[in-house]
Amino acid sequence: MSEVTNTNKPDVALDDVASVGGHQHAHTSRFTPLSIMGIAFAILNSWVAGAASLSVVLVSGGPVAMLWGFLISFVGVMCIxxxxxxxxxxxxxxxxxxxxxxxxxxxxxxxxMAYVTGWLNTAGWICLVATASSLGATFIINIIALFHENYEPQPWHTFVLYVAFSIGGWLVNVFGAKLLDIIGKAVFIWSLSGAVLVCIVCLSCASPEFRSGTDVFGTFVNETGWNNFVAFMLGLLQSTFSLVGTDAVAHLVLEMPRAHVNAPRAMLLAPVLGPLLTIFYQATGSKGGSTALLMFPVICMVGAAIAILTASSRTTQALAADRGIPFSRFFASETKGVNVPVPAITLNTFWVIVFGCVYLGSSAALNAILSASVVLIQLSYAAPIILLLFRGRSLLDQVSFHVGPRHFNLGKFGYVVNAWGVFFAIFTTIFFVFPSEVPVTSTSMNYTVVVAFGVVPLLAGLSWAFHGRKFYNGPRNLDLALEIARRGLTDQDRERGMSGRSGGIVDGLSSEKKEEESV
Incomplete structure (x- = not known):
């Protein structure tokens, strides 16, 4: 077993590994730890997403589901x-x-199992890209309506703004890749500042006529026709939606220093910062200074549209690099000069605009696509955690890219945290495909089930039948990623007793990869 460490550049990423195993890559360490944190926070933007989706919870639990439901979702998402x-x-x-x-x-x-999980995660992220454009467009429409009482929003008005957000995200990701680090930091500061300012203004405007503690913490509203338990579970969609996307930074590990430290750290901190402010914001309920305050979430959605597309395009590129989708070589490629996966970025943007066209015909169809993002992504999260539970947590030490103590280890709480995370993901997913109210009509019907368990499996099945079964053999660049991680180990890591592990990550993996490459 050999030891591979980097003592000269502690902030090394893929720029020091031009070619490993015959794979050429052009990525550089373009993200600093702070910008990674900013991107993770920009994608979640819990207080913005939670406020934008309040219509879901107002009739499905009301204040009780907003606050106590948020705490339940927070614990579940944090376990995941x-x-x-x-x-x-x-x-x-x-x-x-x-x-x-x-x-x-x-x-x-x-x-x-990898193929199915890859499709669930990739499809979920593409749907999530559309949510930023949709929410951003809705915020702007609301501002216009506020200043023009006789204004009647038309579907095409929303569509134009929706496309503008999508194209703007594409332009920045393609031509402004060098700015992504700065944008990540700026959005992080802007969002946190906005959340604090909104809370202060709301409290000031509400004073001295605050609602009673009973109203805030004990009022339950059920206008769904379902029993109270189901209504409460439906209300969790709002809080869960505001916390989805915690795996974002995992898709950027090849573009950051010390990914084994910075990525897990961002995954844990991003969902912690938002909810504390979200609960405070939801409890006040003030509309004071709405126009000025609404500019904070509008700018946040601009940042989210950029950040989500960044993460989603890397997810698509990863699946394409493994030949998991048709025209895989093209969508896995990177464009010289800009050094970003332009085909993957464009594919994501194309689907987002297609979703927008669907909205012109049916707003319910677009809402189903947006809601499907939560269902698809949560199911993809559950897959590796379930395997960890059933195959034993000691497996992590066997597949680790290094030997020695881990930077993050749940230890004796591991099984409990893993089990609750899986339970939360699966249990809530069941209710998230329920109709929003009964009796069910064409308007109240939840078409999420059609998208998540109909359209996506159909596309995945067709992809497998005509492409995957011939060319897909699992991740082709997994050893590359782990070699990069090994070469990125620093003196700080070595002082902790860590050293690089040579060879494949599991028994037989190295030989399987060699056989794959020879085909």
């Missing part, structure tokens, strides 16, 4: 985030849950 952070600390791979599933699955089922 902690579980993924622990895996990411030993397997910093750009495919995130998709690559982790492959590494943790039994050899016999590895390829099939």
């Amino acid at each position: 985030a902690a579980s993924m952070a622990e895996i990411c600390a030993v397997l910093p791979c750009v495919g995130g849950p998709y690559h982790w599933t492959f590494a943790l699955a039994p050899p016999k089922h590895r390829i099939g």
Whole structure:
């Protein structure tokens, strides 16, 4: 077993590994730890997403679901985030849950399970890209309506703004890649400042006529027709939506220093900062200074549209690099000069605009696509955690890119945290496909089930039938990612007793990769 460390450049990423195993890459360490934190926070933007989706919870639980439901979602999401952070600390791979599933699955089922997880995660992220454009467009429409009482929003008005957000995200990701680090930091500061200012203004405007503690913490509203338990569970969609996307930084590990430390750290901190402010904001309920305050979430959505597209395009590129989608060589490629995956970025933007066209015909259809992002991403999160539970948590030490103590280890709490994270993901997913109210009509019908369990599996199945079964053999660049992590170990890591592990991450993996490359 050889030891691989880097003592000269502690902030090394892929710029020091031009070619490993015959794979050429052009990424550089373009993100600093602070900007990684900023990107993670910009994607979640819990207080903005939570405020924008209040219509979901107002009739499905009301204040009780807003506050207590948020705490339940926070604990559930944090268990998922902690579980993924622990895996990411030993397997910093750009495919995130998709690559982790492959590494943790039994050899016999590895390829099939990885393929399904890859499609769930990729499709979920593409749907999530659309949410930023949709919410941003909605915020602007609301500002226009506020100043023009006779204004009647038309679907095409929203569509134009929606496309503007999408194209803006594409332009920055393609031509402004060098600015992503600065944008990440700026959005982080802007969002935090906005949340604090909104809380202060809301409290000032509400004073001295504050609502009673009973109203804030004990009022339950159910206008859904479902029983109270189901209504409460439906209300969790609002809070869970505001926390989804914690794996974002895992898809950027090849573009940051010390990914095994910085990625897990950002995955844990991003969902912690938002909820504390969100609960405070939701409890006040003030509309004072709405126009000025609304500019904070509008700018946040601009940052989110950029950051989500960055993470989503890397997710698509990872699956394409492994030949998991048609025209994989093209969508896995990077464009010289800008050194970003332009084809993958463009594919994501194309689908987002297609979703916008759907909105012109049916707003319910677009809402289903947006809601499907939560369902698809949560299921992809559950896959590697379930494998960890059933195959044993000691597996993490076997697949780790290094030997020695881990930077993040759940220890004796691991099984409890993993189990609750899986339970939360699966249990809430069941209710998230329920109709919003009963009796069910064409308007109240929840078409999320059609998107998540109909359209996506159909596309994945067709992709497998015509492409995947011939060319897909699992992650082709997993060893590359782990070699990069090994070369990125620093003196600080070595002082902790860490050293690089040579060879494949599981028994037989190295030989399987060699056989794959020879085909």
